[in-house]
Amino acid sequence: MDTHTLTRELFIKNDSKIVMLVADGLGGLPWEAGGKTELEAANTPHLDALAKKGVQGASIPVAHGISPGSGPGHLGLFGYDPIKYLIGRGALEATGIGFELQQGDVAIRCNFCTLDADGNISDRRAGRIPTEESAPLAIKLREVSIPGIEIFVEPVKEHRFVVVLRGAGLGGNVRDTDPQATGVPPLDPVADDEASQKTVDVAKQFLTQAREILKDEERANFHTMRGFAAKPDLPSYEQVYGLKAAAIAVYPMYKGLARLVGMDIVGHAQTLDDQMDVLKQHWNDYDFFFIHFKYTDSTGEDGNFDAKVKRTEEFDAIIPRVLDLNPTVTIVTGDHSTPSFLSNHSWHPVPTLLASGCCRPDGLTSFGEDTCIRGGLGQFEAKHLMTLALANAGRLGKYGA
Amino acid sequence: MDTHTLTRELFIKNDSKIVMLVADGLGGLPWEAGGKTELEAANTPHLDALAKKGVQGASIPVAHGISPGSGPGHLGLFGYDPIKYLIGRGALEATGIGFELQQGDVAIRCNFCTLDADGNISDRRAGRIPTEESAPLAIKLREVSIPGIEIFVEPVKEHRFVVVLRGAGLGGNVRDTDPQATGVPPLDPVADDEASQKTVDVAKQFLTQAREILKDEERANFHTMRGFAAKPDLPSYEQVYGLKAAAIAVYPMYKGLARLVGMDIVGHAQTLDDQMDVLKQHWNDYDFFFIHFKYTDSTGEDGNFDAKVKRTEEFDAIIPRVLDLNPTVTIVTGDHSTPSFLSNHSWHPVPTLLASGCCRPDGLTSFGEDTCIRGGLGQFEAKHLMTLALANAGRLGKYGA
Numbered sequence: 001m002d003t004h005t006l007t008r009e010l011f012i013k014n015d016s017k018i019v020m021l022v023a024d025g026l027g028g029l030p031w032e033a034g035g036k037t038e039l040e041a042a043n044t045p046h047l048d049a050l051a052k053k054g055v056q057g058a059s060i061p062v063a064h065g066i067s068p069g070s071g072p073g074h075l076g077l078f079g080y081d082p083i084k085y086l087i088g089r090g091a092l093e094a095t096g097i098g099f100e101l102q103q104g105d106v107a108i109r110c111n112f113c114t115l116d117a118d119g120n121i122s123d124r125r126a127g128r129i130p131t132e133e134s135a136p137l138a139i140k141l142r143e144v145s146i147p148g149i150e151i152f153v154e155p156v157k158e159h160r161f162v163v164v165l166r167g168a169g170l171g172g173n174v175r176d177t178d179p180q181a182t183g184v185p186p187l188d189p190v191a192d193d194e195a196s197q198k199t200v201d202v203a204k205q206f207l208t209q210a211r212e213i214l215k216d217e218e219r220a221n222f223h224t225m226r227g228f229a230a231k232p233d234l235p236s237y238e239q240v241y242g243l244k245a246a247a248i249a250v251y252p253m254y255k256g257l258a259r260l261v262g263m264d265i266v267g268h269a270q271t272l273d274d275q276m277d278v279l280k281q282h283w284n285d286y287d288f289f290f291i292h293f294k295y296t297d298s299t300g301e302d303g304n305f306d307a308k309v310k311r312t313e314e315f316d317a318i319i320p321r322v323l324d325l326n327p328t329v330t331i332v333t334g335d336h337s338t339p340s341f342l343s344n345h346s347w348h349p350v351p352t353l354l355a356s357g358c359c360r361p362d363g364l365t366s367f368g369e370d371t372c373i374r375g376g377l378g379q380f381e382a383k384h385l386m387t388l389a390l391a392n393a394g395r396l397g398k399y400g401a
Numbered sequence: 402m403d404t405h406t407l408t409r410e411l412f413i414k415n416d417s418k419i420v421m422l423v424a425d426g427l428g429g430l431p432w433e434a435g436g437k438t439e440l441e442a443a444n445t446p447h448l449d450a451l452a453k454k455g456v457q458g459a460s461i462p463v464a465h466g467i468s469p470g471s472g473p474g475h476l477g478l479f480g481y482d483p484i485k486y487l488i489g490r491g492a493l494e495a496t497g498i499g500f501e502l503q504q505g506d507v508a509i510r511c512n513f514c515t516l517d518a519d520g521n522i523s524d525r526r527a528g529r530i531p532t533e534e535s536a537p538l539a540i541k542l543r544e545v546s547i548p549g550i551e552i553f554v555e556p557v558k559e560h561r562f563v564v565v566l567r568g569a570g571l572g573g574n575v576r577d578t579d580p581q582a583t584g585v586p587p588l589d590p591v592a593d594d595e596a597s598q599k600t601v602d603v604a605k606q607f608l609t610q611a612r613e614i615l616k617d618e619e620r621a622n623f624h625t626m627r628g629f630a631a632k633p634d635l636p637s638y639e640q641v642y643g644l645k646a647a648a649i650a651v652y653p654m655y656k657g658l659a660r661l662v663g664m665d666i667v668g669h670a671q672t673l674d675d676q677m678d679v680l681k682q683h684w685n686d687y688d689f690f691f692i693h694f695k696y697t698d699s700t701g702e703d704g705n706f707d708a709k710v711k712r713t714e715e716f717d718a719i720i721p722r723v724l725d726l727n728p729t730v731t732i733v734t735g736d737h738s739t740p741s742f743l744s745n746h747s748w749h750p751v752p753t754l755l756a757s758g759c760c761r762p763d764g765l766t767s768f769g770e771d772t773c774i775r776g777g778l779g780q781f782e783a784k785h786l787m788t789l790a791l792a793n794a795g796r797l798g799k800y801g802a
Contacts, residue, residue: 029759029761030761030762033454033762034762037761058777058779062800063404063407063785063788064781064785064786064788064789065785065787065788065789065790065791065792065793065797066407066411066788066792066797066800067792067797067798067799067800068799068800068801069799069800069801069802070801070802071801071802072800072801073801082800082801083407086801087801087802089802092801092802093802339759341759342759344799345799346759346792347789347792347797348761349777349779369761370763370764373763373775373776373777373779374775378779378780379778379779379780379781
């Protein structure tokens with residue numbers, strides 16, 4: 001059952017404010033047997049104080065044992081079943097560089113490659129060509145012109161760039177042209193359904209023109225196309241929850257994910273303090289605020305336990321600025337765990353805390369991996385968090401008579 | 402959503418080893434109010450030591466309140482949704498006596514019965530004819546001959562035997578011929594779908610010849626056919642998890658269940674110690690080992706609390722032999738509860754323990770019904786256990802970007 005079937009039916013509008021603080025990759029692991037996790041080791045007086053008033057639980061991002069990327073991790077927190085709603089790789093890449101996809105767009109991840117004299121691929125990544133050389137080539141590809149199609153070419157990093165095709169009747173189910181091997185020519189794009197045939201025709205024209213434009217380049221004399229993806233068709237926060245929602249994030253990827261569910265991107269914050277300023281400034285304009293903190297994840301991915309502890313304490317320190325605004329519901333969570341011990345996203349459940357005037361406190365006095373498994377929210381799939389948020393905000397009517 | 406949709410997509414191969422120890426019917430109940438369960442009463446120093454390093458939880462075999470048989474109980478542990486994948490009764494009976502079903506086989510549970518002079522059933526179980534009398538009759542039924550069909554007749558116990566039909570185009574959806582009443586004749590087999598019509602024709606020929614063969618028998622002068630079932634079509638461990646898997650079991654039923662998911666049956670162990678010898682001997686040949694211990698279930702079914710305690714201690718004693726091999730992931734669980742108090746399989750969640758180098762310990766220091774409900778794995782459906790095993794073995798890639 002899709003939770004939205006219920007929320008669409010039951011949502012109520014009122015003056016409540018919901019704040020969801022997402023510390024990316026919040027969950028962790030002890031560095032050594034018997035030790036504490038990053039969150040347990042961190043000095044977090046404000047989160048602990050909130051834990052006394054609130055209720056906590058362990059959130060399973062997608063399913064037991066599944067380590068999610070940022071896309072499914074955030075969709076779950078936003079209440080969108082991350083198995084049902086897939087964000088294709090092209091769409092996520094475009095989103096990640098801040099490109100605003102429109103309905104019907106098809107986004108494609110492209111790799112510059114090197115072809116030999118026979119037209120076979122000699123290097124699938126054009127020798128990992130540096131960005132300062134590849135970006136001008138991507139810009140040059142903006143010369144490609146196809147009647148009836150608007151084309152966007154955006155540099156990314158090293159051998160990678162993104163192409164977005166905009167026009168009527170473009171489907172996203174097209175196979176990669178990267179043969180995943182050298183010594184062979186690139187593949188032709190092939191449609192996996194009728195609706196994507198026009199995309200194949202357009203892609204072929206693009207490739208023909210690109211081959212001409214790049215032919216004299218020494219290294220990056222062609223490119224492959226991968227991860228074709230239409231803009232995912234997600235219902236908006238307004239539609240499924242009746243919420244006017246704002247995202248306050250620093251990195252384009254998270255702004256992009258929020259935009260996909262219809263949130264407005266507000267402010268140009270560069271730090272957590274900036275984010276708090278933006279929150280305060282827009283407090284009267286929105287019902288729901290998604291605030292994203294990146295560095296608990298990046299320090300975890302770096303395998304730097306101490307740095308993750310420090311970043312967690314930074315995150316703790318801004319909690320009072322949120323509470324000063326007197327939100328109806330305050331949520332603290334993460335989109336997945338990123339234990340420094342693993343230097344990677346993981347499947348471990350994420351400590352999650354919800355505080356409101358009508359939550360049922362669970363007697364716990366601190367916030368961490370050790371406490372959350374004994375919390376009043378139990379273990380639950382992340383996709384249920386938004387329904388709890390709405391309920392605690394008095395924004396859901398009774399189901400059935 | 403079928404978990405296998407994700408695992409098929411995400412599995413990775415590496416050199417890790419996963420051991421799943423299944424103590425059949427492990428979960429129990431106190432014998433009297435305020436008392437301990439069998440597992441809590443047992444002296445289990447090795448399981449308790451493993452609990453300190455690992456993470457535990459309460460596994461729900463099928464769904465809340467559902468007491469499973471061995472088939473669904475094990476399918477759940479193996480990660481196959483026991484609601485989606487049904488093993489028909491005929492197929493389970495054949496599997497239980499060690500008969501190796503092939504794709505397309507149809508297995509039928511048969512009961513010898515007694516017909517009166519008018520051809521009406523006077524005893525549906527032929528007076529529970531003893532095995533030493535019934536087995537020769539089953540063997541005699543091997544005289545039945547039907548062109549184009551290979552026929553196997555296997556004695557089971559008392560009035561029960563199994564018939565397996567092998568040939569092209571045999572469907573398994575055929576109704577029982579046992580009218581569940583006396584004073585009436587046996588029913589004719591009836592197909593529930595087009596694909597099973599040929600099975601009905603073959604079954605009718607079998608019954609005609611059997612009536613002739615048995616006509617002079619005093620008690621067992623005919624038989625009924627029940628639980629027609631095709632071999633269930635289960636994807637293999639290799640297909641869904643990329644695992645080369647071995648089963649080390651003593652009883653034919655559990656070997657059969659393991660074979661249905663593509664495990665190899667290794668060794669000819671008769672005791673737990675034998676099973677440990679086989680494990681060691683085949684350690685380098687497989688990625689995954691399923692080790693089945695029967696006696697926690699059989700003592701539970703006997704309603705013998707003390708015997709179940711003793712068998713649990715026997716099980717505990719072999720844990721060091723497993724850990725000596727240094728498995729990447731060690732799992733201890735049961736396929737369901739069999740409380741001696743109930744002398745039966747039950748629905749109660751099963752204490753389940755997982756230990757690995759990257760599990761998130763939960764601070765618990767013993768293993769039992771009382772601790773598992775406070776464990777880091779929470780309460781979870783058994784079908785998720787394999788995904789957790791794979792994740793802890795580093796055998797699952799990231800879901801989504």
